[in-house]
Amino acid sequence: MSVRVQTEDFDVSQEMLVLRQKNPKVGAVASFVGVVRDLNDGDEVSALTLEHYPGMTERSLEEIVSEAKSRWNIYDALIIHRVGTLLPLDQIVLVLVTSAHRGESFKACEFLMDYLKTRAPFWKKEQTSSGERWVDARTTDSVAAMRWETTDDE
Amino acid sequence: MSVRVQTEDFDVSQEMLVLRQKNPKVGAVASFVGVVRDLNDGDEVSALTLEHYPGMTERSLEEIVSEAKSRWNIYDALIIHRVGTLLPLDQIVLVLVTSAHRGESFKACEFLMDYLKTRAPFWKKEQTSSGERWVDARTTDSVAAMRWETTDDE
Amino acid sequence: MKIKVLFFAKLREVFETNQLVITFTESDNKVSDVLTALRHKEGVWAEELNENKSFRIAVNQEMVAEDVVVNDGDEVALFPPVTGG
Amino acid sequence: MKIKVLFFAKLREVFETNQLVITFTESDNKVSDVLTALRHKEGVWAEELNENKSFRIAVNQEMVAEDVVVNDGDEVALFPPVTGG
Numbered sequence: 066m067s068v069r070v071q072t073e074d075f076d077v078s079q080e081m082l083v084l085r086q087k088n089p090k091v092g093a094v095a096s097f098v099g100v101v102r103d104l105n106d107g108d109e110v111s112a113l114t115l116e117h118y119p120g121m122t123e124r125s126l127e128e129i130v131s132e133a134k135s136r137w138n139i140y141d142a143l144i145i146h147r148v149g150t151l152l153p154l155d156q157i158v159l160v161l162v163t164s165a166h167r168g169e170s171f172k173a174c175e176f177l178m179d180y181l182k183t184r185a186p187f188w189k190k191e192q193t194s195s196g197e198r199w200v201d202a203r204t205t206d207s208v209a210a211m212r213w214e215t216t217d218d219e
Numbered sequence: 220m221s222v223r224v225q226t227e228d229f230d231v232s233q234e235m236l237v238l239r240q241k242n243p244k245v246g247a248v249a250s251f252v253g254v255v256r257d258l259n260d261g262d263e264v265s266a267l268t269l270e271h272y273p274g275m276t277e278r279s280l281e282e283i284v285s286e287a288k289s290r291w292n293i294y295d296a297l298i299i300h301r302v303g304t305l306l307p308l309d310q311i312v313l314v315l316v317t318s319a320h321r322g323e324s325f326k327a328c329e330f331l332m333d334y335l336k337t338r339a340p341f342w343k344k345e346q347t348s349s350g351e352r353w354v355d356a357r358t359t360d361s362v363a364a365m366r367w368e369t370t371d372d373e
Numbered sequence: 374m375k376i377k378v379l380f381f382a383k384l385r386e387v388f389e390t391n392q393l394v395i396t397f398t399e400s401d402n403k404v405s406d407v408l409t410a411l412r413h414k415e416g417v418w419a420e421e422l423n424e425n426k427s428f429r430i431a432v433n434q435e436m437v438a439e440d441v442v443v444n445d446g447d448e449v450a451l452f453p454p455v456t457g458g
Numbered sequence: 459m460k461i462k463v464l465f466f467a468k469l470r471e472v473f474e475t476n477q478l479v480i481t482f483t484e485s486d487n488k489v490s491d492v493l494t495a496l497r498h499k500e501g502v503w504a505e506e507l508n509e510n511k512s513f514r515i516a517v518n519q520e521m522v523a524e525d526v527v528v529n530d531g532d533e534v535a536l537f538p539p540v541t542g543g
Contacts, residue, residue: 094253094254102243116382121431167329171325182457183455185454200456339540341540341543342542
């Protein structure tokens with residue numbers, strides 16, 4: 066199961082071990098963890114609530130993982146995304162990729178994050194000193210995702 | 220201390236927590252773990268021995284970390300590299316980078332690995348089915364390191 | 374034909390509902406017809422689904438454009454640009 | 459002047475030593491003079507330090523080129539291209 070949406074926290078070491086333990090061909094594990102920051106757009110953030118679209122979320126994440134596997138020579142990938150209420154310093158998202166050599170897992174890991182940021186139906190609401198607000202989508206995320214649309218740089 | 224050379228294994232989750240725990244400005248943690256493969260250049264590998272140049276190793280790793288910090292807007296970085304005898308599936312190296320946004324930590328993490336691979340004085344000796352042998356440096360590693368020499372893509 | 378429409382995040386809050394059902398008397402409808410029907414409710418509906426607003430559309434859990442055909446029983450969802458990760 | 463020379467990995471094994479000291483009677487020497495002195499030992503020394511072999515040089519723990527000047531007490535190291543990570 067390469068995709069999980071959950072309220073519970075995750076342990077990176079443990080997930081890494083599970084993802085690669087049966088495969089001594091793995092030489093590289095790239096990973097990314099997204100964390101709740103206590104400041105966004107100049108305001109203090111005291112908590113973050115993550116809403117998602119059950120069903121579509123899992124489906125879109127699985128599609129993203131399939132696309133990464135078809136684009137790069139990787140062994141496996143895992144995405145864990147938390148939902149519910151999170152506090153500053155809490156982990157939000159984990160992306161893990163295993164491959165024989167590092168280039169592929171680095172590229173696939175960054176691709177997975179960029180696509181997740183623009184395609185997976187999650188929405189963040191912040192509790193700030195000036196009240197609650199829905200986080201706006203960032204143009205920089207669309208730009209980051211777009212570079213993977215151009216001709217493959219393999 | 221952003222650089223460690225040690226015989227003991229490391230725990231990625233634990234190192235991540237230590238690196239970012241005092242900083243609620245961290246929104247992104249990129250990491251890379253290198254692992255011993257049971258096959259290299261067509262031969263079965265039963266063990267790997269890592270030799271290094273004490274003193275110069277730590278110094279070169281610290282220089283690489285300083286360079287990453289001067290190039291990208293990152294908060295912190297950690298490199299742990301193991302030495303001594305390792306078996307297939309063992310962790311060899313950990314690179315961790317924290318930043319506010321993901322782009323910087325991804326780039327710095329890949330840069331650290333590429334520079335480490337060509338500049339830090341470590342040497343691998345493999346125990347294979349056909350005897351012991353020193354691992355040859357890969358041209359692909361020199362090429363990977365070279366792309367950071369060109370004009371910054373920031 | 375009946376189309377279920379789901380709302381998420383800010384749209385769910387502003388519309389004060391997470392779903393509703395639209396019944397079309399004729400068949401052969403597109404997502405744009407669903408939007409037209411919702412805009413006819415006026416007030417916040419017309420405002421939030423105005424063409425200059427940026428929102429996303431999914432049909433049966435796949436993101437699509439407005440010209441996609443909808444069929445009886447389809448699940449349409451309307452939501453703001455995503456902000457996970 | 460005295461220069462300590464260290465060897466690592468394959469060079470350490472082939473030379474059957476991890477270090478030696480070279481004494482120069484005149485001053486004003488470069489890394490290339492250290493290499494010339496070692497090549498005069500012939501056998502595996504001449505072979506492994508031949509110009510067509512690829513090896514790396516560090517002076518006082520910094521990688522350098524052959525034309526770098528060495529001073530009394532310097533630590534020179536010779537080793538194969540690195541293969542860590």
